[in-house]
Amino acid sequence: MAQNINPSFVHFSIFVLIILLMISKSTSSRRYLAQYCSNDTMFANNSQYQANLNTLFHYLSSNATNNPNGYHQELVFSDANTMSDTIYGHFLCRGDQSTSSCHDYVTTATTTDLPKTYYPNRKDAIIWYNECLVRYSNNSFFGRMDEFPAMMYWNANSIYNNETRFMELMKNMMNIVIAVRAASGGSRKKSATDYVNNTAIQTIYKLGQCTPDLTPNDCNTCLVDADENLVRCVVRYEVYPFFDLSSLPPPTPPPPPSQPPSPTADSSSSSEHGSNKVALAIRITIPKVALIALAAVGLTFLCCKRRRTHKKTENESEESISLVSLLFRFDTVRVATDNFSDANKLGRGGFGTVYKGTLANGQKIAVKRLAMDSGQGDGEFKTEVLLVAKLQHRNLIKLLGFCLKEKERLLIYEFVANTSLDNFLFDVSKRTNLNWETCHKITVSIARGILYLHEDSRLRIIHRDLNASNVLLDADMNPKIADFGLARLFGVDQTQGDTDRIVGTYGYMAPEYAMQGFFSVKSDVFSFGILGGGTALDIVDPTLSTRSRIEIIRSIHMGLLCVQESMEDRPTMSSVLLMLSSQSLALPAPSPPAFFTQTASIGIPRNFNSMMSSPREY
Numbered sequence: 001m002a003q004n005i006n007p008s009f010v011h012f013s014i015f016v017l018i019i020l021l022m023i024s025k026s027t028s029s030r031r032y033l034a035q036y037c038s039n040d041t042m043f044a045n046n047s048q049y050q051a052n053l054n055t056l057f058h059y060l061s062s063n064a065t066n067n068p069n070g071y072h073q074e075l076v077f078s079d080a081n082t083m084s085d086t087i088y089g090h091f092l093c094r095g096d097q098s099t100s101s102c103h104d105y106v107t108t109a110t111t112t113d114l115p116k117t118y119y120p121n122r123k124d125a126i127i128w129y130n131e132c133l134v135r136y137s138n139n140s141f142f143g144r145m146d147e148f149p150a151m152m153y154w155n156a157n158s159i160y161n162n163e164t165r166f167m168e169l170m171k172n173m174m175n176i177v178i179a180v181r182a183a184s185g186g187s188r189k190k191s192a193t194d195y196v197n198n199t200a201i202q203t204i205y206k207l208g209q210c211t212p213d214l215t216p217n218d219c220n221t222c223l224v225d226a227d228e229n230l231v232r233c234v235v236r237y238e239v240y241p242f243f244d245l246s247s248l249p250p251p252t253p254p255p256p257p258s259q260p261p262s263p264t265a266d267s268s269s270s271s272e273h274g275s276n277k278v279a280l281a282i283r284i285t286i287p288k289v290a291l292i293a294l295a296a297v298g299l300t301f302l303c304c305k306r307r308r309t310h311k312k313t314e315n316e317s318e319e320s321i322s323l324v325s326l327l328f329r330f331d332t333v334r335v336a337t338d339n340f341s342d343a344n345k346l347g348r349g350g351f352g353t354v355y356k357g358t359l360a361n362g363q364k365i366a367v368k369r370l371a372m373d374s375g376q377g378d379g380e381f382k383t384e385v386l387l388v389a390k391l392q393h394r395n396l397i398k399l400l401g402f403c404l405k406e407k408e409r410l411l412i413y414e415f416v417a418n419t420s421l422d423n424f425l426f427d428v429s430k431r432t433n434l435n436w437e438t439c440h441k442i443t444v445s446i447a448r449g450i451l452y453l454h455e456d457s458r459l460r461i462i463h464r465d466l467n468a469s470n471v472l473l474d475a476d477m478n479p480k481i482a483d484f485g486l487a488r489l490f491g492v493d494q495t496q497g498d499t500d501r502i503v504g505t506y507g508y509m510a511p512e513y514a515m516q517g518f519f520s521v522k523s524d525v526f527s528f529g530i531l532g533g534g535t536a537l538d539i540v541d542p543t544l545s546t547r548s549r550i551e552i553i554r555s556i557h558m559g560l561l562c563v564q565e566s567m568e569d570r571p572t573m574s575s576v577l578l579m580l581s582s583q584s585l586a587l588p589a590p591s592p593p594a595f596f597t598q599t600a601s602i603g604i605p606r607n608f609n610s611m612m613s614s615p616r617e618y
C-alpha cells in the first residue's frame with residue numbers, strides 16, 4: 001500500500017497519474033505498462049512531421065536489430081538550418097534483455113503501440129514496457145537531466161513491518177552495489193542487477209540502469225537519487241527474479257574468516273553477489289530483519305533521461321553515433337576550405353565537387369559539396385550520412401560529419417592523402433609506385449572492407465558502385481572504400497533487392513544489375529572481380545619474379561571467378577579473402593565471364609586455362 005512506501009513516491013506517482021498516465025490497453029503479447037503523451041502539441045495528418053516520425057520509427061526499429069547495447073538515439077529533421085519538424089527519439093532496453101527481445105519490443109512500440117497511441121497525433125510520447133522504453137519528442141531531451149515525464153508502477157502487496165529497515169536495505173543495495181557497477185559499465189551499457197539472498201525478508205531482486213552515455217559520476221548520482229526521489233533513471237525491485245539471473249556477475253569469494261565486520265558494513269546490507277563488504281553486511285542484518293513478515297513487495301519506477309556528450313571514446317559503438325553529433329556548421333566548413341576555393345578543389349565526381357580543407361585544430365578534411373542538381377535526394381543523402389558514420393573499418397573511408405544549409409549539402413570525410421586508385425592504375429608514371437606487393441595488399445584490404453560491409457558490420461550493406469575511383473589510398477597506400485551514397489540498407493537476412501533506378505559504373509556492374517536492376521552481395525563481388533583482377537592485369541611486368549607472377553595469375557583467376565555470369569557461381573567475399581590469403585588453396589576453373597565478348601571484359605588471355613595448369617611456365 002502506498003502509505004508503506006516513501007511518501008515522496010506517492011506524491012510523485014499521483015502527479016504522474018494526473019498527467020495522462022495510461023495503463024496498458026495493448027492487446028499485443030508485449031503489453032506496455034504505460035504511455036505518456038503531452039496534451040498540447042499536435043501534428044496534422046499527412047504533415048512533414050508525420051513523415052519524419054515514420055522515418056524515426058523506422059530508424060529506431062532498424063537500429064534495434066542485433067543491437068548489443070540495447071540503446072540508440074536518433075534525430076530526424078527536414079531542414080537542418082531551421083531545424084523544422086525535428087524529432088528526437090531513443091530507446092532503452094533493460095540490461096538483461098537479449099538483442100532479439102529488444103528488437104521485438106522496439107518494433108512493437110514503433111510499428112504498433114506508438115502509432116496507435118491513445119492520444120493520436122501528439123508531437124511527443126513515451127511508452128514504457130517492463131523490458132524497454134521508447135520515447136520521441138519535438139523538443140530535444142538529449143543532454144538534459146529530465147525529471148519528467150516519469151512513471152512509477154507498483155504491485156498491491158506491501159511491506160508489513162519495519163518498512164524503514166526494508167528501505168534502508170534497498171538503498172544500500174543501490175548505493176553500494178548496483179549504482180557502482182552500472183556506473184562503471186562503460187560507454188556502451190550501464191546496467192546492473194543484484195539480489196539480497198535473505199530468507200527472513202524474502203529474496204529481493206533489484207536492477208538499475210542509466211543511458212550509456214552518462215558519465216560514471218552522473219550515472220551513479222542518477223541511480224542513487226532515483227532511489228530516493230524517483231526521478232530520471234530506470235530502477236526496479238521485486239521479491240521475485242524479474243530479470244535474467246544469468247545477467248548477474250559471478251559470485252565473489254567470501255571474505256577471510258578472520259576479518260571482523262566493519263561498522264559501515266552493518267548499515268550497508270546488500271547481496272551475497274555483491275562485494276565482500278556487502279556479503280558481510282547481510283549476515284549481520286539477517287537477525288535484525290528476521291521478524292519482518294513480508295508477504296511481497298514490488299515497486300517499479302521507470303523514468304527517462306538522456307545526456308548527450310559530443311566527446312566520443314575510441315570504442316564508441318555504432319549505435320551511439322547520432323546525426324546531431326555529426327552536424328558541422330556551414331561557416332566552419334567554409335572557413336576550412338577557404339570559401340571552397342579552386343585551389344582546394346580535389347576533384348569532381350558524379351555528385352559534386354570535392355574540396356580539401358583544414359579545421360581550426362589542424363585536422364585535414366575532404367568536403368564533398370553536393371551539386372544541387374546531382375539527383376541525390378534527401379533520402380539518399382541521409383542514407384549516406386547514417387551508413388558511413390556508423391560503419392567503421394580501417395578500409396572504409398570515415399565520415400566525420402555533414403552540413404545542411406538551405407540547399408547546400410556537404411559531407412565531411414577524413415582526408416586521404418593519395419587520392420584514388422584509378423589515378424595510379426591509369427597513369428603510366430604513377431603506376432610505377434604500384435609494385436606487386438602493394439597491389440596485393442590493396443586487393444586484400446579492399447576485400448576486407450567489402451567483407452565487413454557484407455557480413456561483419458551490424459548492418460548488411462551492398463555498395464553497388466565499387467570501382468577504382470571509389471577506392472582512396474592513404475599515405476601508406478592503405479585503401480579505403482568511399483562513396484556509400486549508393487549503398488542500400490538491409491535487414492540482417494536481406495542480401496538482395498530490386499531497383500528500378502540503376503546506379504553504378506558500367507564496366508564494373510554485374511549483368512543482372514545492369515540489365516535487370518537486381519543487386520546483391522554477388523553484384524559487389526562482380527565489381528570486386530573487375531577491380532581486383534584488373535588491378536593484377538594492369539601491373540603485369542616482365543621483370544617480375546616467378547613467385548610474384550604466380551600470385552598475379554592467382555589474382556586474375558580469382559577475378560575471373562568473381563565475374564562469372566551466373567551469380568550463384570561467384571564466390572562470397574569470405575571465400576575470396578580465403579583464396580587471397582592461402583596460396584595453396586586449389587581454385588576451381590572459372591566459367592566464361594559476363595560480357596566476355598565485349599570491351600568491358602577484364603580481358604583474360606586466350607591461353608589462361610593452360611597458364612593455370614602450369615603457372616611456372618608463364
Ligand SMILES: Nc1ncnc2c1ncn2[C@@H]1O[C@H](COP(=O)(O)OP(=O)(O)OP(=O)(O)O)[C@@H](O)[C@H]1O
Pocket residue numbers: 346347348349350351352353354366368397413414415416417419420469470472482483
Ligand atoms: N576523402 C578524400 N580524401 C582525399 N581526396 C578525396 C576524398 N574524397 C574524394 N577525393 C578526391 O575527389 C575526387 C572526386 O571524388 P568523388 O567521390 O566525388 O568522385 P568519383 O568517385 O571520382 O566519381 P563518382 O562520384 O562518379 O563515383 C576523387 O577522385 C578523389 O581524388
